[in-house]
Amino acid sequence: MSGAPERRTRGRTSPSRLRALDAYLLHCERPLLERQDGPWGEAAFLDVGFGEHPWTTLESARRFRALNPSLRVIGVEADPGRASAAASHEEERTHFRQGGFGWAREAGQPVRLIRAMNILRQYRAEEAGAAHEELGQALLPGGLLVEGSTDGPGGITVAYLLRRGAEGLAREALLFHTDFHQGFAPRLFRDWLPVDWRRRMVPGSALHAFFAAWTAAWAEARAQGADSPADSFHEGARRLSQAWPGVSAEPWLWENGYLRWQPPTEVPRPQGL
């Protein structure tokens, strides 16, 4: 890629690690996954940096094809050994290729959805913006880039949702998810923030203010008797949605451990980036 050098890493992944994102996309992005008109018929789901085994790509292919049986799925890996090892899993509409963030644009492949999970953790915060731009170039208008981090088992997720619009790639939302295996407090997400925010969530920053409001809403919920992790998450999210612009008020999200913050303009950038 031109924006930032590719990173050689161990490529650690695990089956089911990205199940929560798949469930979110199936529920909230159904039209994006199903669309077939014009170029959308050939528009792929692209899984960038699938790691040492293509488990998560194959799992998502199976899940998304429940909505769109002819969906083209392409796993892209910078590491040539991982890309060629994955080739044994290819089938008619599932492919694995060696490449970087610009692969789809270079290949002329239209894309509806790009996932780049647990990749930018190995990059510098200053490289995130260029990586998003390069990844997003192959998206059709309305297409979505999901970029973020999870813990090893996939029980904690934080991801940017970036949408291609008429003006370019918009920082549409931040998505948080937990399955409560570590209990719950909003600070649980701090270690899994996108790389550009991880060391910049300092007092005075927009994300610090958001987390302070979330923590206050969650503490109020507990004080009012929402004791279990799931109840305090749900009730805290409900209270936050009434106090903080852009917090989605969809009960399905809260009932399933998701909170989406979609600010009226865009997700703020950390200062200096």
Ligand SMILES: C[S@@+](CC[C@H](N)C(=O)[O-])C[C@H]1O[C@@H](n2cnc3c(N)ncnc32)[C@H](O)[C@@H]1O
């Ligand atoms: C930690 S693994 C993540 C695997 C999987 N996405 C997951 O979430 O479990 C990161 C992978 O990203 C690959 N990678 C890093 N930079 C890349 C780039 N610019 N383009 C494609 N793959 C990249 C690495 O080779 C590595 O295999």
